Amino acid sequence: MTYTSLLQDKRLTILLSGEIDHHSARQTMEAVTSKIDVYLPRCCVLDFGAVSFMDSSGIAIVIHTLRAMEELGGEVWLANIPPQPMKVLRAAGIEKLVRLGAERSPA
Amino acid sequence: MKQENEALIQFPSLSANEALARQIAAAFAAQMDPTLDELGDVKTAVSEAVTNAIVHAYPDRIGPVSLRLRRLPGNVLEITVKDRGCGIPDVAKAREPMFTTGGAERSGMGFTIMESFMNSFALRSVPGKGTTVRMRKKLTGRVNGE
Numbered sequence: 001m002t003y004t005s006l007l008q009d010k011r012l013t014i015l016l017s018g019e020i021d022h023h024s025a026r027q028t029m030e031a032v033t034s035k036i037d038v039y040l041p042r043c044c045v046l047d048f049g050a051v052s053f054m055d056s057s058g059i060a061i062v063i064h065t066l067r068a069m070e071e072l073g074g075e076v077w078l079a080n081i082p083p084q085p086m087k088v089l090r091a092a093g094i095e096k097l098v099r100l101g102a103e104r105s106p107a
Numbered sequence: 108m109k110q111e112n113e114a115l116i117q118f119p120s121l122s123a124n125e126a127l128a129r130q131i132a133a134a135f136a137a138q139m140d141p142t143l144d145e146l147g148d149v150k151t152a153v154s155e156a157v158t159n160a161i162v163h164a165y166p167d168r169i170g171p172v173s174l175r176l177r178r179l180p181g182n183v184l185e186i187t188v189k190d191r192g193c194g195i196p197d198v199a200k201a202r203e204p205m206f207t208t209g210g211a212e213r214s215g216m217g218f219t220i221m222e223s224f225m226n227s228f229a230l231r232s233v234p235g236k237g238t239t240v241r242m243r244k245k246l247t248g249r250v251n252g253e
Contacts (some may be wrong), residue, residue: 003177022158023122025212041159053129053147055154059214092204092216 005033005039010095012041013079025057029064036065042074046056050078058085059092066097075099112138112178119169120161120190128157128174128188135176136184141246148224149184149244155217156188156240162209164238165191182248186225187241194234201232 004015014032026107036044044065048054066076076098081089094100114135118124121230132153141149153174160172175187196202202222207215222228225242232238 019126021122021125021154022162022212023125029212053150053154055158056214056216056220057158057212059216060212062212063214083144084151087144087147087224088151088216088220092214092218103128 003028003035005035007039007041010035010042011045012039012043013045013047015047015050017052019052020054020058020061022055022057025061028061032061032065036068036072040072041069042072043077044069044074045077045079047079048085049084051082051085054085054088056088056092058088059094062089062094062098076077111180115173116178117171117173120192121169121174122158122161123155124172125157125161128172129153131174132176132186135178136246139178139182139184139246140248141184145244145246149186152221152224152242152244153186153188155221156186156234156242157242159217160188160190160192160238163195166188166193179243181245183226183243183245185241185243187239189237189239191237194236194238195230195232196234198229198230198232 006013012035014035020028046065069076078098078100116131118127129150131161131232133150136146136149157172170190170192173189177185179185202218204219205215207213221242227243229241
């Protein structure tokens with residue numbers, strides 16, 4: 001998986017892509033953590049627009065990102081979530097933990 | 108219940124086989140003309156069951172995992188994932204949402220997702236012998252299984 005990211009006004013957007021499962025989760029977590037450590041953003045947006053499949057490993061990635069951002073006093077948004085990953089995230093009640101549906105480049 | 112079609116595969120508990128298993132399940136289910144949502148549910152449930160076998164059944168070795176797919180009358184898909192690993196000492200605890208022994212990259216939501224995405228879910232585990240998960244889902248089908 002590739003991890004394109006962009007930083008704008010202390011908002012770090014990480015574009016996730018492909019299939020997210022246990023096999024790829026650790027690598028994704030490490031990539032997200034290292035980007036947060038480098039850019040020290042106020043807000044981290046995980047963009048699911050190019051994710052074709054996600055199982056519960058994706059929930060672990062979101063929680064991992066949330067913890068990393070809480071250490072910085074920042075927040076996590078999830079953006080552009082397709083229906084299948086959304087169903088998995090909702091099964092975990094993720095909307096109680098993070099903000100959903102942020103646009104890729106909010107005004 | 109009389110079966111209409113069946114596939115059985117066995118593979119070693121390598122994490123690369125998570126994708127293989129769900130793709131095989133999706134290809135089998137595609138014969139039953141599911142909706143896109145149903146196909147997503149099937150792939151997710153298989154991914155969870157197979158990942159459990161890979162992560163928990165064989166924590167320190169590679170062992171066999173089998174995936175059995177059956178098409179039952181009424182356009183019902185039955186999925187059985189079986190391992191011969193260490194078993195689950197406390198099944199009730201394992202099924203609790205957010206409970207995991209799998210470390211930071213697991214969420215503890217696998218069983219919750221299998222139960223909510225499929226119509227029926229049964230778990231049998233014998234410590235030292237292995238674990239079997241059997242799930243069924245009725246697929247809509249454009250012509251209802253014909």
